[in-house]
Amino acid sequence: MAAAWKWISQRWEVVALALLAVAPLFVPALGGALGGQVTTLFIYCILALGLNVMVGYTGLLHLGIAAFFGIGAYVVAILTVPLFPFQIGWLAAAAVSIAVTAGVGFALGGPVLKLRGDALAIVTLAFGEVVKVTLRNLEQVTGGMKGLNPVPPPGAGVTVAGTDLGLAFAVDPRWFYYLALAALAGVVWAMRRLENSRLGRAWAAVREDEPAAAALGISATQVKLSAFAMSAAVAALAGCLYAATLSTTADPNAYDFNRSILVLCAVILGGLGSIPGTLLGVAILVGFDTVLIPAADSLIQQLSGAADRSSLLSLASWRLAIFGLALVLVMRYRPAGLIPSRRLAAEWGRGGR
Amino acid sequence: MSALFLLQQCLIGLTNGGLIALVALGYTMVYGVLRFINFAHGDLIMLGACAALGLVAPLGLAATGGPPSLATWLGIVAMVLLCGLFCGGLNVAVDRFVYRPLREAPALAPLVSAIGVSFIFMNIGLAWIGPADRGFPQVVPAASLLPGNGVQFGWKDLLVLVVAMPLIVGTMLLMRTTRLGKAVRAVAQDRTAAALMGIDVDRMVATTFFLAGFLGGAASVIAGLYTNTISYQMGFQNGLYAMTAAVLGGLGSIRGAVAGGFVVGLVRALSTAYAGERWTGAIVFAVLIVVLAFRPEGLLGHRVKEKV
Amino acid sequence: MxxxxxxxxxxxxxxxxxxxxxxxxxxxxxxxxxxxxxxxxxxxxxxxxxxxxxxxxxxxxxxxxxxxxxxxxxxxxxxxxxxxxxTFGPRVFWMAMGIGLLVGLLTAAAAVDVDRLWLAVVKRGMVLDEPFTFDTVRRRLRSYFRGELAIDQLAGKWRVVTADGRDVLAIRRDYADAVSLRNQLQAAVTARRAGPGTIPDASDMADAASPSQPQASLPDEVLDRLAAGKARVRIRGWAGLVAGWVLGAAGTIAIWKRGRRxxxxxxxxxxxxxxxxxxxFPEMTVLENVLVGLDRTIPGGAIALLLGTRGHRRGEEEARRRAQEALSLVGLEGDAERIAGGxxxxxxxxxxxxxxxxxxxxxxxxxxxxxxxxxxxxxxxxxxxxxxxxxxxxxxxxxxxxxxxxxxxxxxxxxxxxxxxxxxxxxxxxxxxxxxxxxxxxxx
The missing domain is CATH 3.40.50.300 (P-loop containing nucleotide triphosphate hydrolases)
Known part of the structure; x- marks a missing residue:
């Protein structure tokens, strides 16, 4: 029994993947609206894992991850929407988008790597704002506030066994569910692999003691740049999936500071540098937003009677404060997050450096 | 695009800059002593503006078209003081209950807490004035002080400079010459050593938070009177420009924050005039990146060598 | 070793x-x-x-x-x-030049207005149903930087517009009408640009030769503005390119200089x-600490290690072996899996x-x-x-x-x-x- 438990806890990814893969067979709701929500959850998980590369592994606070998410979504949209002449397939567009976004991450990283942590945070924050405003301003390129649509479903035009894959995607949202799940599984696998590789070690070394790493021939510049690029690339992947799932880029405000912060909070709450922690953090925060608050509010409404419609009496109107309070309390009492990574648990547990 | 037009833009930049510098000082002072960016400062100013809106009627101020009377000026001074005390007190309280327990925590902890506090503030503001933009009475008219149509310099612009400049100069003098300033600077340089020298570190940190909050409160009054609209989201935009200014000037440097504030104000005014308002943010950001590429420590910041 | x-x-x-x-x-x-x-x-x-x-x-x-x-x-x-x-070698020089060029192209695009460039080069092709090929793109780019007039479509009507889409000069129901009008106007603008008495260039000659009645003429100030459009867009483009190039190259060198020693x-x-x-690195294991020192002996970057290429796998194994060796030299071979901070x-x-x-x-x-x-x-x-x-x-x-x-x-x-x-x-x-x-x- 104990051995079985150990086996499961060591391979929780595989178990979770298997459960999620068969879930649509037993939960028909996943073919409907719930499936869409879960797909979005997967996409957020990918985004959070991307951010985790910077904040968790490398220790660089990044407040503009949504900008990379947005760039990823927009590049895919530009390359696929019927409004423009490119109209290459989704898969090729996603590849281009990831490469472009990684390049943007690189370009942002270059001039600002020498900054101390907080200054870097401000620069990334400002970058996020500038990207959002630029997406809004370039009306010919990005459609301005209308966004770009329709983004054709992945696989449009590809025919397998007589059915058009694009049509299959359009008809059954479970295709998106599986696509996002596969991407998430791929990202988790890649992160696992990176964590225990020379790159992962170099990230951790730079985070823990930059001068010591430099004395061993590790170039902090290169290492941080690779983190910037990797983070941007993963965020772009999430953006590609997002645009495909919604079949639009949505308006640029979808890629603003609030989204960056939501993802950052998820990473911090769950546990910096920890993959299960990050996933759990996203699940909690998104669940909090989409499940808990509406449920609690309907409960409050029932208790207080329908007559009292004061907006102050609903959790939804205190959502921000609850969020903020959660951040403050987590930092105070559990700074390494709910499921801390092995490395950071020790670092934060010691208190100070 | 005549010289007069340019002069006009520079004047606008100067007034903008005064406001930004006032806010940036709040960021840089706290950064100086605690080495973290007090993310909630922008939203503190939003709360200050809410308080200022609430004070308009009790202080007997009202929207006017003519030149402000002595009573109006006195009312504004009272408003600056009250909002300053309000924001300063709030800042000290937040320091006491949120940041002080985190003094020995890793560098990320206070910053993330500050983001949390900023959310709480924003929500308080939302509950206070509602989700929509609120008009702020035009207590000081925009009418130009200068004759002719060439260059406009209104009562409002004068107000910004009259309130902001003494505070900025006063803060600089306070930090440079007084014993209090020296103690705060000692804490900024080395907290442990300052404690060993008999300086009450917690009190100095609290003082810094109070000063930063006071400047923020004054800035909130100006922001309300100058822009005539406030909203619960104004903290983010205000804070972003001021943080940019603080980073541009060199985090932790008082003179840097002031210089950065005026540079950002000027760049903002000029790019609004010549490239269109929608590109202002991008241009300010581009200037920031260019400066940081050449001087990562900021315009007036000094290089910090890592101790080995 | x-x-x-x-x-x-x-x-x-x-x-x-x-x-x-x-x-x-x-x-x-x-x-x-x-x-x-x-x-x-x-x-x-x-x-x-x-x-x-x-x-x-x-x-x-x-x-x-x-x-x-x-x-x-x-x-x-x-x-x-x-x-x-x-030392400052050709590698650094070319890197600075390359990055400078990239930055320059970006600033140039921003200076000539990305949005309008996009409209002229990418979107207009969709209106006219032209294929999106290298040639058409080149032609439209050239046309944009020459400040030429173009044809656009809105709500089923054909419009004669400036290349950047900023000005609408005329609206016609019929495509052929719009084209001939565009050609006439273009000839007029080119003539105005070149000054009186000069010969318009070949493409304009061909346009002007097409038989059509003069249907519309433009006021002088509009002609002047259109004629000046070419200079404006070119000056902006070049200024942006040069400024960006200089800044990009200088910035690259400044960043390089900080890291040179x-x-x-x-x-x-x-x-x-x-x-x-x-x-x-107190949170890593003892072995990992040594592996950081061996970082450079492991070939392959992020892609290689994700793919698990042979070279990378071998490098990693070899590094682990050498790390063990170094640990046994200092007598820590038994502690390889401990956390270093302990x-x-x-x-x-x-x-x-x-x-x-x-x-x-x-x-x-x-x-x-x-x-x-x-x-x-x-x-x-x-x-x-x-x-x-x-x-x-x-x-x-x-x-x-x-x-x-x-x-x-x-x-x-x-x-x-x-x-x-x-x-x-x-x-x-x-x-x-x-x-x-x-x-x-x-x-x-």
Missing amino acids: GARRAMRTRPVASAADIPLLDIDRVSMRFGSLVAVSDLDLDVPERQVVSLIGPDGAGKTTVCNCVSGICSPTSGSVRFHGHRLTQ SPHAVARAGIARTFQQPRL LSLAGRRRLEIARALATGATLILLDEPTAGLEAEEVDAVIDLIGQIKQRGSAVLVTGDSIDPLARISDRMAVLEQGVKIAEGSPAEMKRHRRVIEITTGVPS
């Missing part, structure tokens, strides 16, 4: 007369404080040189100057006869160091030495490796230094007394307040009166 690697990367300059490390008249001032003044010190290959001095004599500053953490105020540090500063470059050249207070001070020192050794450095700087250790631990460290020497690396070691280090040192130098007061063999130093005074604190 270490020496072999280093030799492959950097051929040893002509033998004996050039010392491995040559500290030449190095001074280091911090403001008014002189930490090191005019220090001359050589470390020959495969020798142990120790630098002795009381606390505050400037030993750590010497280590920092050698390992690139500080740049000496004056004087030079040479390794294998080379300064350890990266960085510690990692020194380490890659073959100098590894330890710190007075051991600086480990080691004792002696263990941390040993791990730091193992890490430095693993980099394959030809010179190892040990900054006070014996400070704070028990007597037998000190002996173990001294033995370890002897083993390092046997393996073919040179060692520069600092300490605050002659005694333990004399046993393995080939030469010793003594620092007092940043000035070298004596240098010689251990035996000479043991007899040197001033040295005895300083290191024991007892005036003789």
Whole structure:
């Protein structure tokens, strides 16, 4: 029994993947609206894992991850929407988008790597704002506030066994569910692999003691740049999936500071540098937003009677404060997050450096 | 695009800059002593503006078209003081209950807490004035002080400079010459050593938070009177420009924050005039990146060598 | 093994007369404080040189100057006869030019207005149902930068517009009508641009030759504005390109300059160091700590390791083997999986030495490796230094007394307040009166 438990806890990814893969067979709701929500959850998980590369592994606070998410979504949209002449397939567009976004991450990283942590945070924050405003301003390129649509479903035009894959995607949202799940599984696998590789070690070394790493021939510049690029690339992947799932880029405000912060909070709450922690953090925060608050509010409404419609009496109107309070309390009492990574648990547990 | 037009833009930049510098000082002072960016400062100013809106009627101020009377000026001074005390007190309280327990925590902890506090503030503001933009009475008219149509310099612009400049100069003098300033600077340089020298570190940190909050409160009054609209989201935009200014000037440097504030104000005014308002943010950001590429420590910041 | 690697990367300059490390008249001032003044010190290959001095004599500053953490105020540090500063070569030059060009293209695009460029080059093709090929793009780009007129479609009607889509000059129901009108107007604009009496260029000639009635003419000021449009867009484009190029290239060089004498470059050249207070990566395991030192021996970047290429896998295995080897040399082979932060001070020192050794450095700087250790631990460290020497690396070691280090040192130098007061063999130093005074604190 104990051995079985150990086996499961060591391979929780595989178990979770298997459960999620068969879930649509037993939960028909996943073919409907719930499936869409879960797909979005997967996409957020990918985004959070991307951010985790910077904040968790490398220790660089990044407040503009949504900008990379947005760039990823927009590049895919530009390359696929019927409004423009490119109209290459989704898969090729996603590849281009990831490469472009990684390049943007690189370009942002270059001039600002020498900054101390907080200054870097401000620069990334400002970058996020500038990207959002630029997406809004370039009306010919990005459609301005209308966004770009329709983004054709992945696989449009590809025919397998007589059915058009694009049509299959359009008809059954479970295709998106599986696509996002596969991407998430791929990202988790890649992160696992990176964590225990020379790159992962170099990230951790730079985070823990930059001068010591430099004395061993590790170039902090290169290492941080690779983190910037990797983070941007993963965020772009999430953006590609997002645009495909919604079949639009949505308006640029979808890629603003609030989204960056939501993802950052998820990473911090769950546990910096920890993959299960990050996933759990996203699940909690998104669940909090989409499940808990509406449920609690309907409960409050029932208790207080329908007559009292004061907006102050609903959790939804205190959502921000609850969020903020959660951040403050987590930092105070559990700074390494709910499921801390092995490395950071020790670092934060010691208190100070 | 005549010289007069340019002069006009520079004047606008100067007034903008005064406001930004006032806010940036709040960021840089706290950064100086605690080495973290007090993310909630922008939203503190939003709360200050809410308080200022609430004070308009009790202080007997009202929207006017003519030149402000002595009573109006006195009312504004009272408003600056009250909002300053309000924001300063709030800042000290937040320091006491949120940041002080985190003094020995890793560098990320206070910053993330500050983001949390900023959310709480924003929500308080939302509950206070509602989700929509609120008009702020035009207590000081925009009418130009200068004759002719060439260059406009209104009562409002004068107000910004009259309130902001003494505070900025006063803060600089306070930090440079007084014993209090020296103690705060000692804490900024080395907290442990300052404690060993008999300086009450917690009190100095609290003082810094109070000063930063006071400047923020004054800035909130100006922001309300100058822009005539406030909203619960104004903290983010205000804070972003001021943080940019603080980073541009060199985090932790008082003179840097002031210089950065005026540079950002000027760049903002000029790019609004010549490239269109929608590109202002991008241009300010581009200037920031260019400066940081050449001087990562900021315009007036000094290089910090890592101790080995 | 270490020496072999280093030799492959950097051929040893002509033998004996050039010392491995040559500290030449190095001074280091911090403001008014002189930490090191005019220090001359050589470390020959495969020798142990120790630098002795009381606390505050400037030993750590010497280590920092050698390992690139500080740049000496004056004087030079040479390794294998080379300064350890990266020189400005063609690689840097082309990198700066390339990045400058990229930035320049971006700023140029921003200066001529990305949005309108996009409209003219990408979107208009969709309206006219032209294929999106290299040729059409080139033609439309040229047309944009010439400020030519174009045809656009809105709500089923054809419009004659400026290339950037800013001005709508006329609206026609019929496509052919719109085209001929466009050609006439274009001819008029070109003529205005060229000035009276000049011949319009070939394409305009062809347009003008098409038989059509003059249907519309434009007021003079509009013509003037359209004629000036070409100059405007070109000036903006060039100004943006040049400004961006200059800024991008200068910025690249500024960033490069800051890193040109960085510690990692020194380490890659073959100098590894330890710190007075051991600086480990406390949250990694002991083995991982050493693996960080072996980072460069593992080929392949992010892509290679994600794909798990053969080269990368082999490199990783080889690195693990060598890390184990380094650990067993310092006697930590049993602790490989422990978290490094949990080691004792002696263990941390040993791990730091193992890490430095693993980099394959030809010179190892040990900054006070014996400070704070028990007597037998000190002996173990001294033995370890002897083993390092046997393996073919040179060692520069600092300490605050002659005694333990004399046993393995080939030469010793003594620092007092940043000035070298004596240098010689251990035996000479043991007899040197001033040295005895300083290191024991007892005036003789």
